[in-house]
Amino acid sequence: MAHLALTDRHHHDGHGHRRRSGWRTTAAVLTAAGLMALGLGAPAASAAQEPRIDLRVLVVDNGDSPIEAITGQLKSTGIPYTRVNLNDADRPTITETFLSDTVDGRPRAKFQGVVLPNEAPFGAGSAEQTALESYETTYGIPQVDAYTWAHPGVGLDYTSQGGWAGTLDGREASVTAAGRAGAFGYLDGAFTFEDNDPSVQESYGFVAKPRTGFTSYVDVPVPAGTGTGSLVGEYAHDGRRELVVTFAYNQYQQQFRLLARGIVEWLTQGVHLGQSRNYFAVHVDDVFAPDSRWDTERNCTPGDFDCAGGDGEGTTPIRMTAADARYAAQWQRDHGFTLDMVYNAGSGEEWKSEHGGVDTTTDQLLADKDQYRWINHTYTHPYLGCEQDTSTVPWSCAKNADGSTRYMSRADISAQLRDNHDWGVAKGLPLDRSELVTGEHSGLKTLPQQPADNPNLAGALADNGIRWIASDNSREPAQRAVGSALTVPRHPMNVYYNTGTEAEMADEYNWIYTSAADGGSGACENNPTSTCLADPLDPATGYDEYIVPQEARTALGHVIGNDPRPHYAHQSNLAEDRTLYPVMDKVLTDYAALFADNTPVENPAQAAIGTEFQRRAAWQSALDDGRVTAYRVGTTVTVTAPSGTRIPVTAPEGTTKQLLLGTTAFGTPYAGHRSAWTTPELFQTALTLNLPT
Incomplete structure (x- = not known):
C-alpha cells in the first residue's frame, strides 16, 4: 500500500528574502569559530570555560510527517529528545534560559542538536527564532530543517534558476562524494525514490542549485534540465550549520529510511546515546514435519476447521526432500x-515410520546440522492453548463442567518441549535451550477465542529453561513477559505455509486479495487496512512479478528500520518451487546495492534478538524516568544511568573507553562509527569515553 507524503505547503514572497536579527556574545563564552570546528569547544578556552554539551536533541514539532519521521528515528535509536509542540498553546517559550544555563560554573548547552520543521518555524526575526539562532552560534549546535523549499535563505537558488519542483517518484538520487565522506558514508551511492502506486504522488521535492556556503550531500539529475540539483545538503552561514532537506517524506518510505541514519549522525556529529543497526533473521518453521497443501478448487486447506468438504488429511502434503536440504545448505x-x-x-x-523407516531429508539436514541454527518447535506441533472445540466455525475454547476454560496441562506442554529438546541434543544439534517457538504461537493468547495465555504455559517454560518464546508481531508487536520468559515478536511473511508452488501461492493470494467480483473471497473489500488487487494475478507469473517484489520490499523496510524482529516462513517454502529463496535473494541483493561494505546485515539468533528488546525497554524506561545524565x-x-542498566552509545572511530587504569577500544565498528551496549567498569559510577581529537 502506498504511503502518502505531505504535499508542498511552504510558499515564498517571490523575492526569497528573510531577515535575521543580529546578536552579541559576551566575552565569557567561546568564539563561534572554535565551536564550529569540532562542536566541542574552542582550543584556546580554559577548562572552566569549555562548555558542557548535553547529549539530548531538541525537536520543534509542527505535526507534519517529516518531523514525525525524524522523531521516530531518534526514539528507535535510543536518543533522548525534548519535544516542543507548536500546536500546543501551553508549550514552553524558546528563550536563552530554556536552551542553556550554567552547571558548576561551566556553561551548559542543554541540546546537542536541533530539529525544526523548516528553517524558521517561529518566524524570521522573532524573539524565539533569534534566541535559537544565537544558541546555535554560541555553542556550535547543528540544525536540521526537516523539509523546506528551495530559496536563497537556505543556500539554494530558486527552482526557476536551473532547478525543478515536482514529483520525485521513481527518480534516482545519488549520495555525493561529500556525503559519502561524511555522515552518509554508509550508503553505496545511488538509490531510487519509491513509486509504489503510479496513481499517487508519494514524494514531492525541490531540486535546486547550491549557492556559496552550501554543500550537497544528496543530488538528483534536474528533470527537463541540465546537471544535478540538491535534495539534501549542509548550509554553513552566519556561524551556523543547517542540514537542508527539500523533499517531503514519511517514516515508512524507503528513501527516508535510507537517509535517516545519516541525518541523525550529522545532527549529533556522530556522538550520541543509542545505536542503530540493520537486522535480518529468517526462521523456517515445521522443519522435519510436512505441511498441508492449499486446495485451489475449494479455496481452503483441507484439514482446517473451516474447509468444508475436507477429509481432514488434506491433499498431498508438502515436505522438503534431500535435494531441497542440500540446496538450503548451499544457499x-x-x-x-x-x-x-x-x-x-x-x-x-x-513421517519416517509411515514411509518404511526411511527419511533421507532428515538424514541430509542432520549431516549439515552445524551450518544452521536450531530452535525447539515442540515435538509434534500440537496446539498448546485451550482445548479447541471445532464443532463451530470459527472454533472456540472447550469448557469444563464449571464453565472454566479447558487448557492443555503443564505436564503435557512440558513434555512437548522436553522431548523435542532431548531429541535435538541426542542428534548433536547446536541448540540454545532458552529459545522456543510454539506451533502457531499457541499457548500465548489468541484473540478472539483465547484472550489470555494458557495459565499452565509459564510454568512449563520455567521447567524447561525457556527464556525466549516467539510471538506473532501481527498480533503482539511488543515484547512482554510470560512468567520468567520474554516474548520475541516475529514478522510473518506472505509466503504461505500451505503452498509448495508459485502457482499455488498466486492462487491463494488472489483468493485473499481480490474482490468477490473477480473471484476472490472479497475479504479485502471489508477490511479497512487492506487493499484489493486491481486485477487477479496471473498464476504463471504473479508470484515472481508481484508477490516477490512486494514481500521483499516489506522485509527490506524492516531490515533498514533498526528492527531486529525475525521473519518467519515454513519448510514448505524451501520445497518444490522453493518459493522463499526469491524473496530472500531480493532482500539481500537490494540491500547490497544500497549499503557500503562497512554496514553489513546483522543476522542475530533469537536469544540475541530477545536480549536487544529487553535492553531497549530498560533503556527507554531509564530515559522516561529521567534517570540518565x-x-x-x-x-x-x-x-550515568541506573545501576546495571546497559547504556547504548555511538561514537566516532578512535573512541576509547576509560578504565580504572588506562583505556580500551570502545564498541564495535558499524556504518563508519563504533557502538555498543556498555556499562561503567568495576569501581566506576559513570561511563567515560574519550573521543578522538
Missing part, C-alpha cells in the same frame, strides 16, 4: 547467511 554458503531451523522432531519420526566536555563523554 547459505553462497550468501553468507544463516537460517534458523525451527524443528518438530516427533513429526519427523512419524549524559554530556560531553571537550573530547570527554560522561554518562
